[in-house]
Amino acid sequence: MSDIPEISSNSPVITTGKNQLENLLSANQSDLIRFVGRENSTIFFQFLLSLKNVHTRRAYFFDLLHFFKFLRIQKRGRDFKQTTRSDLDHFKEQMLRYGPDGKSMLSPSTVKRKITAVSKFFTFLTRQNIVASNPAQFVERPSIPLEVKSEPMTRDELKLMLSLIPTQTESGALHQALLILMCSTGLRVGEITNLKNGDYLPDPKSATLYARAGKSHIHMKKELSLKCTEAINYYLLLKDTKSLNPNDPLFCGTRGKSESRLEPISAQAIYKMIKSYAKKAGILKNITPHSTRSYFITEGLEHVSIGEMAREVAHTSIIMTNEYDKRRKNNSKKLAESLI
The missing domain is CATH 1.10.150 (DNA polymerase; domain 1)
Known part of the structure; x- marks a missing residue:
């Protein structure tokens, strides 16, 4: 070198x-x-x-x-x-x-x-005063169609996936905590892997989680459900006590040949985890980490407005939020067909 x-x-x-x-x-x-x-x-x-x-x-x-x-x-x-x-x-x-x-x-x-x-x-x-200006500032970026290719899971599919997780092991407890957290908060994978122990403030009834939006860098405060709080607390009980420093990753990669105990779980590991449980559950749809975000948005829009949901998931535009809501797209088609 x-x-x-x-x-x-x-x-x-x-x-x-x-x-x-x-x-x-x-x-x-x-x-x-x-x-x-x-x-x-x-x-x-x-x-x-x-x-x-x-x-x-x-x-x-x-x-x-x-x-x-x-x-x-x-x-x-x-x-x-x-x-x-x-x-x-x-x-x-x-x-x-x-x-x-x-x-x-x-x-x-x-x-x-x-x-x-x-x-x-x-x-x-x-x-750094190395160049006078940024030549890329006004370069037109390629247009990208707003489309979410992954499919949301249903409540029954989520319950089935959770039932297949061996929670008696540390890796199983980790998988349970991740799946529940992602589906109940809509956090992106990158936002999950960047979480530190100090971002999680436990409480007997409802914990609080502080995260930074991966794309807009907005600081988010998430009030966690009791089920999510219990899942994270259970994982932390099984987690190696050496990794409980506030600046250490909240979710660590489990033991492996090349993974350090103090390194955050990788995005690839989360992707493989979700694909694995979807396959075990016999789900034929394209279930990915984005499916958990789509699940949260779709289910959440039954209770809040699309504007409130956009703020909850740190979208800068409600157009993107709407792209995740596959159920409402299907309903629009059914509505049109039912009128004639």
Whole structure:
């Protein structure tokens, strides 16, 4: 690792992120040297370390690596500090048509994220007085249709999935707490994995949970139901006492060959967990973590207005909230058919 900057243990980043970034650097060292270059690597790493979310950091790492590769190959090694809006329009079209490997196109949502990553990188550079302005500021992002592809589960399907969880084990208690929490709060996976012990304030009757919205960064206060409180408290009883520091993850990955006891459960583990119980329950629909959010919104709209629900799930637009409500879409079709 002598060709790339050493990551200081004093960096303002959690240990999980530091270890993750070190692994990324080690696995992609040759591409880093070739496309980013030694002279630019330090500011590149400083930007990545400024990102608090480990999942965002990993995604932006490759997004920016693809951008530097584009500058090296398509723009004949142009210095990133000389990037223009025209360059970024070219980068966008290159990713949409051919992708980073020149062989497979990327989805509009992936390209939109790459442009966002580049824009945030240049915003960071302007704050560091390295460049005068952000050339990505006015680059038009690819349009993405508002559509939620996962399907919501019914109450009976949720009850069946919960009944299949072996709650006598720590991993089972973890799965029960996660499934109940996600279905009763509508929290996103990223919001769940970022929770710390200190965000959870237990109470005999109703606990309170503080979370930060993953996309809008809004701070949310969630009043938990008695059933959800009991599930989390039961999991914490079985959880290793070494991981009860307020700054440690609330939900830790269970024992495994490559998982640390103090690392948060991964988004991939949550995805696999939900898919596994849906399969065991014989549910043929496409049940994913988004299904729990859709369940919460659909069921919740029976009791609150769509505007209140949008605020509850930290949506900036009620249009997105409505996209999650698959039941009401079906009702609209039934209503139309019943009138003639």
